[in-house]
Amino acid sequence: MNYQIKILATITIGVISLHGFSQEILDGTIKGKVIDKSTKQVVPFAAVTIKETQSGVITDSTGRFTISKVNEGVYQLAASCIGYQEKIINEVHVVRKKTNYIEIEIEPSPHSLNEVTVNAYKYENSPLNPVSIYGFSREEISRNPGAQGDIFRAIGMLPGVSSSGGQYSAIAVRGQGVRDNIYIVDDIPVTEVGHLEGNGSFNDPNGGRFSIFAPRVIDNAQFQGGGISAQYGRRSSSFLGLGIKEGNKEDFTIDGQLDLLGLTINYDGPSYIHKNTSLFVSARYQNFRELIKLINLKGSGLPVYADFIFKSTTQFGTKNKLSVIAVVSPDSYLRNIDDVKQVTEIQNASINHATSQKYIFGLHLRTLTGKNNYLRNVLYYTKSKTDVFGHRFFGSAFGFYRSSPNFQQPVQICSVKKSAMIKQTAAGKHEALDHAPGRKAVLLLLWLFV
Secondary structure (H helix, E strand, O other): HHHHHHHHHHHHHHHHHHHHHHHHEEOOOHHHHHHHOOOOOOOOOOOEEEEOEEEEEEEEOEEEEEEEEEOOOEEEEEEOOOEEOOEEEEEEEEHHHHHHHEEEEEEEEOOOOOOOOOOOHHHHOOOOOOOEEEEEHHHHHHHHHOOOOOHHHHOOOOOOOEEEHHHHOOOOOOOOOOOHHHEEEEEEEEOEEEOOOOOOOOOOOOOOEOOOOOOOOOEEEEEEEOOOOOOOOOOOOOOEEEEEOOOOOOEEEEEEEEEOOOOEEEEEEEEOOOOOOEEEEEEEEEEOHHHHHHHHOOOOEEEEEEEEEEEEEEEEOOEEEEEEEEEEEEEEEEEEHHHHOOOOOHHHOEEEEEEEEEEEEEEEEEEEOOOOEEEEEEEEEEEEEEEEOOOOEEEEEEEEEEEEEOOOOEEEEEEEEEEEEEEEEOOOOEEEEHHHHOOOOOOOOOOOOO
C-alpha cells in the first residue's frame, strides 16, 4: 500500500512539474513605456490592456509598465488615459521566454467632454490630423496585400497615388512625378530611396524597382498627399516620413528569410555593450540569377542589389535619447553581348552595365527641455553615386538642423548640397561635363533663444 502511494505521489508531482515547466515555456512578457506624442513626455498612470484577455496594468510615475505571464501569441494592445485618445497597437508578438519592449505614443483628445465615445480608425489615422494624412504601423505595412512589406507599394493603394501598377517601388501623387515627393527618414531628408532606377540617371520617370528598406525595417510611416509645409522646400506632390525601427531594449531576436532571390537577416535587441543602448540591424542581398534561369527569361540581364541598415538608440538619463543611423545600398545591372544574342527583337538589343551606391548617415539627439517641449538636433550626410558605362552621376548633401514643437518650422543651421555628372575619357581621366547642378549652397541662420 505504501509502495502504491509512493508511485501515485511521484506521478502527481511529475505531472505538476511538467505542467509548470510547459506553462513557463509558453509565457512571455510585454514591457514598455507610454509617452505623449506631441511633447515626448512620459504619461504616468495610463491603462495598458491586452484586448484579447482583458488583462492589463497601470503605468508607474515614469510611464513604464510590465505585463508578465502572457501566453505566446499575437495580441492587440490598448493604451488609454484621461485626456488622451485610446491608442491600439495591432499585432504585438509575444514569444516564449522573451520580453517584447514597446513604446506607445498617445495623442491628446481634441475636446474635453463629460462623455467620450472612442471609435477605431484604420491605418493609424488620428482625428487631429488633416484628412490627407495617413499613418502606417510596422504590422500594417507588413500585411498590406500585394505590398510584400514594401512601404511604397503599400502607399500605392491610397487615393490619388499611383505606383505604375506595382512594377516600381516609387509613387506619383496627384499627377506629379516621382521626383516631386519629399522623403524624410528619421528626420533626415533623402532623395534616393529605390534600387535599380532604370537608365541610371537622375531623371528616371519611374523611380526604382525595389525599396532600399527591407520588409519590417520601417516601424512607422506618415504620408501626406497635399498641404505640405513650406519648411520642406519647393516639392509640390507629397510628403512621406519614415521611422526606422528601434531595437528591443530587453531581449534579442534574430530572424531572417532565405528564398530563391537571396537572404535577409535582422537583429533586434540590446547592444550588450552599453546597458541603455539597443540595436536594430538589417542586411539583405538579392540576386536574380536563379529566378531568371527558372522562368527561362533569356537575354534580360542580371539585376543584383543589397542593403545594410544600422540603427542604435541610447538613452542618456531621462531627458536625452541619441540615435545613430547608417544605410548603405549598392545595386547593379549587367546586360552583356551574350544576353543580346539570346533575343530576337531588334528593339531589345541594348547593352547595359550600371552600378549604383546610396549612403545615408545621421545623428539624431532628442532632448526634453520642459513639461511641454522637446528639442531635436539632427546632423546628416547623404550621398548617391551611379556609374553607367563610364558616365558617373553623383550627388551629396550635408546638413544640420534643430527643431522644436514650439516653432512651426525647423531652423536649418547648415546645408551643403553638391551634384555633378562626370564622363570618363578614353585616356582614363575624368572630365566634368556639367557643374551647373553642382553649385554649393550654404545657408547659415542663427537661432536666438527667447
